[in-house]
Amino acid sequence: MNKYFASAYQFGILGGILSIASFGLLAFLQPDPTNLNLVFGYLITPISIFLALKFFKDYTNNGYISFAEGMSVGFVTYMLIALVSGLGIWIILVLFPDLFQVILDSKLNVLSENRQTIIDQLGESSFQNTLENIREMALMDVALSDSLWKIIPGLFFTIIISIILRKNPN
Template identity: 65%
Template structure:
């Protein structure tokens, strides 16, 4: 079993650590690092999945890769990335409550700044529900959102990369 997932553990863990470091670095530059960290995740996730599957294919599986093997390795890579990112960002926000309050305030400002267009599109009730959910937001919500936005694209990228790198023995 280790043969199947050794590269996935390495690249998923490294990508998760980079994601946490990116969140911390971006927090020094912007009051709300969450959106740019999501963009960073869209870049690092496919790179980590590609490298995990490629290293598995070349160094653990003699140059062969079935679609199922690629999906399994990719799944472990993006799930580990998401879990490391979730725990890391959650701990950062728990330890630095001023950063969390700064993010929350920034999200409230963005919401109030676009109130008219939101109300016109989805109605007053939806706007008020969104406003209330942001007011009740906790650090776990931000960390979970970041992790989910690594899992969803991770599945998509894993399918594509597994198809591209697939090579079965004749």
């Protein structure tokens, strides 16, 4: 079983570490690193999945990969990216509570700047509900959000890449 997931472990953990590094670097460059870190996640996740599947196909499975194998290796890869990234971001926020407060203040500022647009489109109750949810946001919410935004696109990219790389023995 380990032979199936060796490349997934390597590239999943590497992708998670790169995501943590991105979050840390972006935290020093701007007040709220969460949005740009999502963009970085949209780049690193498909690259990690592609490399895991390619390495599995070329170096473990003699140049062949079925759709099911691709989905399995891809699943382990993007789940590891999400877990490592989420855990790392949570640790960063625990170690630097001021960063969490800056993220929270930034989200409240964006909400207040767009207050009228939100009220016009969704109503006053929706705005108040969003405001209350942001005020109740916890450290784990930031980490969990980052993880979920690695998993959801990860599934999509895994399907596409598995189809592209699929090659079954004759």
